[in-house]
Amino acid sequence: MLKRTIPLIIASIVGIVLILAKFSHPIQSWETEVVMWFDILAVFAFVLGAGNLNLNNLKKISERKAGWGYAAITLLAFWITLICGIGKLGVPPNEKYLAYAWSGSYEAEGSAFWWIFNYVYVPLAATMFATLAFYISSAAFRAFRANNVEASLLLLTALLVLVAQTSSGPMLTDQIPEESAWAIFKIDTIRGTLVNLFNTLGTRAIMIGIALGVVSTSLKVLMGVDQSYLGGD
Amino acid sequence: MDKFWNSLADLDRRWLFALTFLAISIPLLTGIVLPQKVTPMVENVFNAIDELPSGTKILMPLDYDPSAEGELQPMADAFLRHAAQKNHKIYFMTIWPTGVAMIQRQVATLKKEYPEYVYGEDYVNLGYRPGYEGVIKLITSDLPKLYGADQQGTPVAKIPMMADIDNIKQFPLIVNVSAGDPGLKQWVQYAATPFDSIEIVGGTTGVQASTLYPYIPNQMIGMIAGIKPAAEYEKLMFEKYPEIEKRPNSNMANVFMTSQEVAHFMLIGIIILGNLVMWQTSGRRDQS
Amino acid sequence: MRISTIMICFVICGSVNAAEPQLPERVKVKDFENDKGEKLRLLWGAAAIEDDEKEAALKSGKSVPKTSGRKPASTIKEPKKDRSHKPDQPYFKYVIERKSILLKPEPDPNRDDFDPEAPLIALREFEVVAEVEGNKQEFVDKELDRKHNYVYRIKLKLPNGTISDPSQTASATPVLQWVDQSKLYFGLFMLVVCGSVVYFIEAAKAGKTLKIRKIAGLEAIEEAVGRATEMGRDCLFIPGIQDINDIQTVAGITVLSRVAELTAEYDAGLDVPTTRSLVMTVARETVDGAYTAAGRPDLYNPDNIYYVTDEQFGFVAAVTGKMVREKPAACFYMGAFYAESLIFAETANTVGAIQIAGTAMPSQLPFFVAACDYVLIGEEFFAASAYLSGEPQQLGSLKGQDVGKFIAGLFLILGAVLMTVSQFVHRGESGEKTGDLQNVISFITESLLGT
Structure with a gap:
């Protein structure tokens, strides 16, 4: 009952009310209220997440599982950041309340948390994102193969867009006059056609399919047809 | 020769990684800037900010994090400098928690390059509010309800430029820079589309562009997607406001563009090489 | 300095407004359709008369008189901000003034003499709410309160700053619309798509393969x-x-x-x-x-x-x-x-x-x-x-999706055909597309799709 029926009833009622809210002015604001409820729930989820993170990693360390060193580093990083943030270490006091040492913001410039954010988190996050460039080159080498007609078309499109996205690429066809019949072969024009026409067409088709899929999945959840997300069929 | 093609077929991907590293880092270190040809969409985005009367209220949500900073910071800087050059009133906010630090950077740039800009009168940092796209939906009807105070905790009632702000409809233009969802797509869907008085331009990563093109031009004036359009935007800005070009790091998109240029040609080379390898090795496999 | 209405003649540059500025004889204000009771629509001149004719025709059950291709007032959306320079803009403006009258004061338990039925109190003076270009005949006043009755009047403002006497007044009270009728067709599509999903789920449950x-x-x-x-x-x-x-x-x-x-x-x-x-x-x-x-x-x-x-x-x-x-x-x-x-x-x-x-x-x-x-x-x-x-009932939901896809496909084809044909349709003197086909396209884009 508590695990299945009540969550289903809540999901159905909230879902239906939010659908109706789209069509009625007085209950339109309820949607925002529900978003707020979710935020409140999500705050508690941070506690749940932190608890699970500690439990899992402590278990790994105590059992000396493979990679337990990583678990130790994770826990160390977690606690240092948490203490720096909550303890407001190195936070300069707010200009209006200079007498109170803790009156400044935890992320104020010069604080320990600010330092961790700017000099540990920022470079690490940027590095991870930058690795994408390397993976793109290895995927390009492996995946863009003209095995058949479709793959060849894909390959040709990729090459054209790559050239068009450079500064010098479009200059290759600069000699073609804008008014001539050959202007359709200018790299900028080809790129424009590929991006604005073919890409938009394909994306819209996929988006229509996705929207219908979302409707169908949502209805299954609201009607309780698919309960697998609650731990059963 | 067979051995050569076979060795290429089994090429350790780390060689490709090394090649990519060189293709990106060497042009970056040289600082060479290539000429840019401005595309109509970039021109539209530029005009959207440029043709507004001086002192127009611009909402500038910065919804990205440090990981996308390399691609998005140059365009965020360009938007900021352009808006400041036109003396527009800038309202910073973010629906990404990590966006707070990105706003701090913009505020630092503003303080350094436009010392005449006064906090609370010419720009304000409304900071982060949780709720993802729910924040956008809420501020379309009641902004002070969610933003009772700015990032420093100063009540909005005490901020002069917030005096006549009731909701998002008081901003004729939204300039959003975003790295994903919630971001530009949601600002278009929930803020710009339902209200005819609000226009929107945006900056986003190159990879997001394909999903946002369908909104142009009916729901969005245009967008800067990736480094190349950002470099074009800088070019337009330097042409109209040459004094900006002298400022440090004002042409970062153009510098990055040179790296991207070389990397793109390297990728083209890699793709052609991959196909040559396939044709050479598959032919022999057929014979055997 | 005041000037008398309908007294001033000007030589006007520009084609559209090559007439003397006049105060509108007819001023009309009505509730804004499908809002939550915070907007009123003010019409004057030809737009107000056209709206009167339409209302009269609707009341008498006759067909709505054909207009000169102008969109019906109820479907006019606020135009997107036009930043292009217009040298032929009219040189006069309409000044719109408003005063509000509190209909029913908030109940005050401390007041024994409070009469909820007390009519029109809290009168205020007229104040300027907007100035609109002389070629406009409509203004939407926003962020109003349902507890007030709003009275409007219009004045003419010339470039030299002179302002005319006011026009006749018109008043209305914004009304809360519980159901947003502008989303009626959207709701209908939603019902069809969701209904077909539910139908096929139930059909599958009943044993349909x-x-x-x-x-x-x-x-x-x-x-x-x-x-x-x-x-x-x-x-x-x-x-x-x-x-x-x-x-x-x-x-x-x-x-x-x-x-x-x-x-x-x-x-x-x-x-x-x-x-x-x-x-x-x-x-x-x-x-x-x-x-x-x-x-x-x-x-x-x-x-x-x-x-x-x-x-x-x-x-x-x-x-x-x-x-x-x-x-x-x-x-x-x-x-x-x-x-x-x-x-x-x-x-x-x-x-x-x-x-x-x-x-x-x-x-x-x-x-x-x-x-x-x-x-x-x-x-x-x-x-x-x-x-x-x-599971059959889950597979049924997929079948329902197909109905949605069919409708989407139908609209895509219909839209593409109509837009293509409309390119060949004769254009009116001022360049705008006219005719029944254009009305069909307007109906689909504005009413059915709600754009």
């Missing part, structure tokens, strides 16, 4: 789990990087349920790292249920479903690190993904894992297509749960 095409990516799931079992390695399942409020995460979790049943049957290891603790909780319930359903509750280990971090690239670092160290044999990516998609797929490729991805993120599909063995594109991903379960 439904066919579904083979989806290679879903057929391969069993093969992937079997391979992992043979190799003695784990299956890695990532339900996207969004929270449980994202429908893609819910769809991913439903696929996890089927994958978990297979791993339970085959006795293969299952590893589920998550970026959100709520997703972890839901995934644990799901996998627990799946292992129980498969008859192997003893194999379920909640520690294998764990929260890593909310931070996108922190999660990427943790998961790819684990991929490299533990070399999973099968990797499933089912949910909302962003820039990490290619990093996951390429890393798993280096360790030789079979990879199946499903997402509704159009921007990430190319990366998955390039690097994974099988990809569920958009709606295929949402169909996965129904397909894998094989």
